[in-house]
Amino acid sequence: MNKNAFLFFLCIYPFLWCIPADSSELPVRVGSKKFTENVLVGEITTLRLRQEGVPAIHRKQLGGTRVLWSALLNGDIDVYPEYTGTITHEILAGKGLEEENDIKKALSQLGIRMKRPFGFNNTYAIGMKRKTAQRLGITKISDLKKFPELKFGFTNEFMYRQDGWPNLQMHYQLPQKDVRGLDHDLAYRGIDEESIHVMDLYSTDAEIEYYELVTLKDDLHAFPDYNAVLLYREDIADRWPEAVKIMSQLEGKIPESKMIQMNVQAKINKVPEKQVAASFLAKEFGVHSDVYIESITKRIFQRTCEHLFLVIISLSGAIILSIPLGIAAAKAQRIGQGILGVVGIIQTIPSLALLVFMIPLLGIGGPPAIMALFLYSLLPIVRNTYTGIRSIPSDMIETAQALGLSPFARLRLVELPLASRSILAGIKTSAVINVGFATLGALIGSGGYGQPILTGIRLDDMGLILQGAIPAAVMAIMVQGFFDLAERYFVSKGLRIEAEKQ
């Protein structure tokens, strides 16, 4: 009985944290995309709001346009930096809007407002290594037509968006066949090692200098303007009326040269983004703010809490659902095959895709990550519960029946204890997978050890990557150790001795 009560408590404990908070006191939530410039502008906006007394938090590097836009629409965030070209060609694509007023009208129908531009135009550009370009005599995009053997590596976003590669290819009639999608930061690495020759850039990228690249002239004007602006929710004014005014102070304050400088500071000189933002504001507004950069131990501790939170809630939920499902599958042959089939199919969805599927349903942050982790954790537990019960020798079942135990008592007193080793092994497998997979949660803003890994990839900083990767590996090992200990508690000594003898 005691054991059962303990188990029950263990299962519900994580959910006690999930009591929703009062929304009227919500701070302004600033979002940003998964690249340094956007993160910097997000930092500047957040810090400026705070300097003026408006509580604000920055949920940084949440993902691409799709993630940020839907987070804004869902109210998971209140404001984020966007680019005019992206708004017209992607967010409001197909509406043929060019005039600023028309765009504003279309946005306000969705409850979204747009600030005036910050002052820099971060348009798409096409870049090559300077040496290669000089050797081949390429200075403008139309020159690329003469070299069909060149390898192109584009960000996935650029590959598929209407104003990206499809538009460029049509516009210039480019013949290249070897065109692949990859991460922006990896593309720099690739072009440096010459595994690709041509990549998409943002015109304000810091790496242009660092990797000795040139941007090719857009001689046929394929790319539209990408002026940086803030998009924000209308209803922010209900909570923090002064926030809208404060954000207006930033209009026109960041010309292109300044943005490139800040990008170089953050990406190449490794100055913390908060620091870069604070220096900018100090110069522009004369307000000095102490940049509080948390100690590494505190940061790791916080990430550990976030990571554990994701793992514990999703895993507990999976245990609670999977064991009954596994039992049902073992007891009812027909339903059983169905259950195993469905749970098996979920497992075949690529992890990243599963995360992205969750965004329209659950927004960004913890909930979608937990749901994806939960779904991913089901199969090992269901399957092991099923096989654990199925492989109980028939004379055990027969004896339990002959004693006069009711079906439920039989399950509780005989079948589950006999299957306990197998069930626990399933939970262990799920837990270890879960700890690793939870690092991906950072892609949709759920924090955890994935956060430093993501930032580390973005800033090409191995130290940061290890700050996430090492604790994640340690946690996986500890989880394994925890379940080895748990076996002593949950699996009868009689079964353990029996297993040792074999």
Added chain:
Amino acid sequence: MSQQDYHVPDHIFKLSGVSKAYGETHAVRSVNLSIPKGLTTVLIGPSGCGKSTTLRLMIGLLQPDEGTVLFEGNEITRANILQLRQHMGYVIQNGGLFPHLTARENITLMAHYLGWEKSRINLRLQELVDLSQFPNDGLERYPVQLSGGQQQRVALMRALMLDPNVLLLDEPLGALDPIIRSGLQNILREIFYKLRKSVVLVTHDIGEAGFLGDQIVLMRGGNIVQKGTIKELIHSPAGPFVTNFINSQNSLQEVLQEEYE
């Protein structure tokens, strides 16, 4: 309530025209059989003749295709089966002990489940330990830590724990080596004699049947060939099969010698 509750039958089980088939295999063919109260009935016959199936029909693990099985005058139904089984003790060949429970936990499982008081459980357990001559320190061991003979005694104690009206033993000594086996046969005979329980015992060993059984039921291919005492089977066999079956086993000689001593 049915009429049958008003008269007390003198037999514990009554099988009338009972048949059971597994697909094409006819394991039991319209068997009529009464198990008398307070006596030991032995089911014997070559492997596959339907002994275990008959036992499983009695304890309601199987439902007959045809015919009826009465336990103390009541037909076994889905509704009363769990209740009735608490009045039957069942032991299978390898004991069927639960490996995750100690000997003590195995024996007292049902008593705990039914909410017996601790003192009552301990009292009953001590009685059984004495009766089966089981070492007291073996109670805290797990089945895997017990010898084959000890395991069978634990299984027997578990079957006896609730003081059932009938014991159903399916080759309880079948897996033991001969010396331990004969020791346990003595213990079994003593227990049957002391408790005056109704017992149905399955064996394929004619010596064991003669040693333990008051009534012997010889089966073949799902049918009952002959019912009677060991002497009746020897001296007035129902046919050559009976004599052949008896003569094919030499363990009987010892039993007969013992009988005449």
